[in-house]
Amino acid sequence: MVPIPSEHKAVETIGLSKKFKLQWRRGYFMALEPLDLVVKQGEIFGLLGPNGSGKSTTIKLLLGLLKPSAGSATVFGLKAGSIEARKRMGFLPENPYFPTFLNGLEVLRYYGKLSGLSGKFLEQRMEELLELVDLQESRHRTLKTYSKGMLQRIGLAQALLHDPDLLLLDEPTAGVDPLGSRQIRDILLNLKKRGKTLLFSSHLLEQVQEVADRVAILHQGQKLREGSLADLLEVPEQIQIKLQSEGHTVEEIRKILTDAGISQVEISKPQMKLEDYFIRSLPERKQGGHV
Amino acid sequence: MKGSLLRLVTIAQNTLTEALRQRVLNVIFLSGLIMVGGSFFLTNLTFQEEFKFLKDLGYAAISITGTLVALMGAAQLIPAEIERRTLHTLLSKPVHRFEFVLGKYLGLIALITIMLGIMSLMFGAVLYVKEQIVLAGLQGVAESEQGRQVIASVLAQSRDPQLLQALALIWAKLAVITAISVFFSTIATSTIFIVCTTLVVYFIGHLQSVARQVWLQDMHTASFLKNSFLAMVAFLIPDFQTYNLIDEIIAGNNIRWGSTLEILTYSVIYVGVALVTASLIFEDREL
Amino acid sequence: MRPWVWAVIVFTAWTAVKVPWEMRLARERSLLMYGTEVPMSFQMRDQLGQGLTIAALGGFRGIAANFLWLSVTTAWEDRQWVRLRSLAEMVVILQPRVSFFWENAGWHMAYNASVAAEQFNQEDRGKNNVESRRWIMQGIELYERGIQALPDQHKLYEMLALVYQQRLGDYAKAAHYYQVASQKNGAPVYLERFVGFSLEKAGKDREAYDYWVKLWQSAGEHGPGPRRWKMIEEHIRKLENKLNIPLDKRLFVN
Numbered sequence: 001m002v003p004i005p006s007e008h009k010a011v012e013t014i015g016l017s018k019k020f021k022l023q024w025r026r027g028y029f030m031a032l033e034p035l036d037l038v039v040k041q042g043e044i045f046g047l048l049g050p051n052g053s054g055k056s057t058t059i060k061l062l063l064g065l066l067k068p069s070a071g072s073a074t075v076f077g078l079k080a081g082s083i084e085a086r087k088r089m090g091f092l093p094e095n096p097y098f099p100t101f102l103n104g105l106e107v108l109r110y111y112g113k114l115s116g117l118s119g120k121f122l123e124q125r126m127e128e129l130l131e132l133v134d135l136q137e138s139r140h141r142t143l144k145t146y147s148k149g150m151l152q153r154i155g156l157a158q159a160l161l162h163d164p165d166l167l168l169l170d171e172p173t174a175g176v177d178p179l180g181s182r183q184i185r186d187i188l189l190n191l192k193k194r195g196k197t198l199l200f201s202s203h204l205l206e207q208v209q210e211v212a213d214r215v216a217i218l219h220q221g222q223k224l225r226e227g228s229l230a231d232l233l234e235v236p237e238q239i240q241i242k243l244q245s246e247g248h249t250v251e252e253i254r255k256i257l258t259d260a261g262i263s264q265v266e267i268s269k270p271q272m273k274l275e276d277y278f279i280r281s282l283p284e285r286k287q288g289g290h291v
Numbered sequence: 292m293k294g295s296l297l298r299l300v301t302i303a304q305n306t307l308t309e310a311l312r313q314r315v316l317n318v319i320f321l322s323g324l325i326m327v328g329g330s331f332f333l334t335n336l337t338f339q340e341e342f343k344f345l346k347d348l349g350y351a352a353i354s355i356t357g358t359l360v361a362l363m364g365a366a367q368l369i370p371a372e373i374e375r376r377t378l379h380t381l382l383s384k385p386v387h388r389f390e391f392v393l394g395k396y397l398g399l400i401a402l403i404t405i406m407l408g409i410m411s412l413m414f415g416a417v418l419y420v421k422e423q424i425v426l427a428g429l430q431g432v433a434e435s436e437q438g439r440q441v442i443a444s445v446l447a448q449s450r451d452p453q454l455l456q457a458l459a460l461i462w463a464k465l466a467v468i469t470a471i472s473v474f475f476s477t478i479a480t481s482t483i484f485i486v487c488t489t490l491v492v493y494f495i496g497h498l499q500s501v502a503r504q505v506w507l508q509d510m511h512t513a514s515f516l517k518n519s520f521l522a523m524v525a526f527l528i529p530d531f532q533t534y535n536l537i538d539e540i541i542a543g544n545n546i547r548w549g550s551t552l553e554i555l556t557y558s559v560i561y562v563g564v565a566l567v568t569a570s571l572i573f574e575d576r577e578l
Numbered sequence: 579m580r581p582w583v584w585a586v587i588v589f590t591a592w593t594a595v596k597v598p599w600e601m602r603l604a605r606e607r608s609l610l611m612y613g614t615e616v617p618m619s620f621q622m623r624d625q626l627g628q629g630l631t632i633a634a635l636g637g638f639r640g641i642a643a644n645f646l647w648l649s650v651t652t653a654w655e656d657r658q659w660v661r662l663r664s665l666a667e668m669v670v671i672l673q674p675r676v677s678f679f680w681e682n683a684g685w686h687m688a689y690n691a692s693v694a695a696e697q698f699n700q701e702d703r704g705k706n707n708v709e710s711r712r713w714i715m716q717g718i719e720l721y722e723r724g725i726q727a728l729p730d731q732h733k734l735y736e737m738l739a740l741v742y743q744q745r746l747g748d749y750a751k752a753a754h755y756y757q758v759a760s761q762k763n764g765a766p767v768y769l770e771r772f773v774g775f776s777l778e779k780a781g782k783d784r785e786a787y788d789y790w791v792k793l794w795q796s797a798g799e800h801g802p803g804p805r806r807w808k809m810i811e812e813h814i815r816k817l818e819n820k821l822n823i824p825l826d827k828r829l830f831v832n
Contacts, residue, residue: 063382064382065382065578066577066578067575084385086383086386087385091379091380093376093379093380093383094376097375097376098377098380099309099377101309102308111381113301114298114386115384116294116297118297155380158380162384343640343644343676343678344644346640347643347644348641350640351638351640436804437766440766499600503600526593526596527589530604532604532607533607538639538673538675539610541640542640542675542677543677550606550610553603557600568588571581571588572581574581575582
């Protein structure tokens with residue numbers, strides 16, 4: 001593999017590991033085995049794995065919410081968790097809970113001020129983001145009345161306020177219905193287009209497949225695989241042909257293939273993904289809004 | 292530095308907003324107001340009794356309400372941030388952890404100051420109305436020397452400027468309690484645990500002076516265990532008896548502003564130490 | 579260094595200051611509250627249990643005292659003097675610095691209880707007098723203890739003088755206490771005249787005369803006002819005649 005120049009690395013971890021002390025009895029629980037990972041600038045990187053595989057731990061280590069037991073992590077060359085690093089990062093927590101006593105606008109203003117923004121600039125930025133996540137109409141409602149998808153979107157807006165170069169997303173679509181989920185996915189792809197780096201965790205493989213350039217698969221604190229999705233998912237020794245055709249042409253192809261001595265030939269109609277089907281079945285309407 | 296101040300104010304403001312929109316704290320505050328107002332309806336007393344009883348009740352109401360808010364405020368708001376993981380979002384911003392601890396504290400102090408202010412105004416109004424009623428009853432004797440004495444003693448009781456000192460002392464005591472509560476919230480996550488430990492400190496704090504004297508006197512004869520326990524109490528826990536000057540003020544005895552200011556200084560330093568310690572511990576905490 | 583090490587350092591530095599400071603504050607407080615540097619709990623070492631209760635009541639001592647005081651008033655209405663005495667005792671232990679409690683507790687003893695005692699026994703009036711006097715002495719004792727707790731206020735001295743004057747007919751003692759009372763800050767001016775009246779009543783004409791003269795000379799102006807110089811002048815004239823003061827030494831010749 002060609003080494004990545006360090007100025008192109010958004011995130012780099014070297015031997016990063018975390019063990020937790022177990023209460024009551026002695027011993028440790030390895031939440032993350034030494035992890036080497038590089039996320040390149042401008043890519044969408046997915047951390048895949050079931051619950052308890054170390055995805056959240058990794059993200060918390062990158063944010064400085066946890067202190068590593070060993071190893072190190074850097075974000076754009078800065079020590080992970082440092083104030084300087086955090087200035088360039090945005091974070092969407094899992095099942096984001098925000099101060100529910102505030103309304104959408106107040107939440108954004110609160111986090112904006114904490115990010116060091118203020119005045120007209122902040123108000124303008126809030127406006128832009130409300131539009132981006134399609135929540136302009138719900139800005140005066142308290143978060144108590146928001147649906148899960150809306151919370152996730154206000155969470156995204158909050159993470160983007162200070163225009164960070166790196167976005168960390170912990171299970172961004174968990175518990176969100178397909179429509180909301182698709183909305184979020186579109187926003188993420190849009191962000192990538194604008195040159196942002198995205199690192200997200202998920203246990204929903206299908207959704208990862210749709211957006212991630214590269215993924216790492218974690219299991220019980222260990223990294224099992226890492227690579228681009230195309231490389232990882234390619235089935236060697238098989239070729240897939242899709243045709244916009246019906247009738248005898250198909251039979252002819254089969255004949256040619258059989259004659260050529262290829263024994264395993266499978267011909268079927270390609271299936272739509274249920275998600276696509278579901279979304280196509282919905283009546284024509286403005287997507288988003290009050291999901 | 293300026294950014295840090297801005298973040299402190301932002302967190303404090305948010306804490307205040309949250310507290311003001313919380314039902315529990317509002318209920319406590321309302322019942323406090325009712326207690327202060329209700330003290331007006333003490334009847335069947337001589338006017339000397341009346342003013343003393345009124346002040347005792349008024350200050351007790353203010354102090355109980357304030358203590359409850361101080362106890363509940365930190366114990367509710369800080370663990371909630373951790374549990375709901377809003378703290379994760381907050382700390383993903385360029386915010387120092389000590390700014391969170393300090394900001395929370397300042398927000399709570401703002402809350403307590405506002406509540407104290409409102410209750411004091413109410414209390415002042417009650418005193419004033421009572422005074423007018425008593426004075427109206429004394430109109431017949433206003434000419435004689437004895438009568439003038441009586442009227443002077445009524446005014447001395449109802450318009451004693453020292454009552455402001457008493458308020459300052461209550462405020463200082465509440466500031467210390469809040470700091471202790473914030474301290475415990477940075478090491479624990481359970482509201483009940485925080486309330487209980489803070490309450491224990493509150494009660495021991497009222498006995499601290501006794502423990503300190505016993506420790507200093509019997510240091511050479513007492514057992515090691517007893518010595519270490521008493522020393523711990525003397526070293527760690529504030530001496531809440533210090534604030535008993537409030538009693539003196541209500542009794543109408545002279546307390547210099549100097550003494551009050553010294554106690555305020557003591558409180559501010561205690562608060563400072565508690566918050567610095569809390570911040571340092573919180574710095575190390577895994578969230 | 580680990581943050582918690584810093585935490586320990588900060589706290590240790592503070593404790594080095596904290597304990598001496600608190601002791602100073604406690605000394606000052608006890609000086610203020612009890613007029614002595616000896617801390618409260620040492621005075622009450624034998625009653626440590628009591629001390630602890632008082633301490634534990636914290637800021638709510640006043641309220642506890644108030645409620646007990648309401649029972650004192652009930653006891654008075656029910657003419658239960660012994661109960662009244664013990665309730666009053668608890669009140670003044672709880673709040674020794676509230677003048678009002680001493681004033682009224684003493685008054686209940688020296689007046690209400692002792693007057694009631696005069697009618698305790700229909701047959702043996704001598705016994706009644708003994709009983710009545712016992713209650714008066716109880717009142718005096720309360721006033722004296724109150725004076726110890728509040729040495730700077732005139733009120734309790736005045737009440738003590740009043741008991742000696744009205745209940746025991748001891749005008750010499752009354753004069754003494756009126757004089758002490760009149761010298762306290764904020765004492766009403768009539769007290770200075772009461773000293774002279776009491777001395778005259780005690781039959782100490784010479785002392786009374788000296789007192790009046792000294793009082794007269796202590797002021798430059800003798801116009802109308804609350805000090806009632808006209809009245810004092812009359813007393814001086816009367817005594818000058820009575821004592822046959824030589825004309826050249828009199829204050830008022832004609």
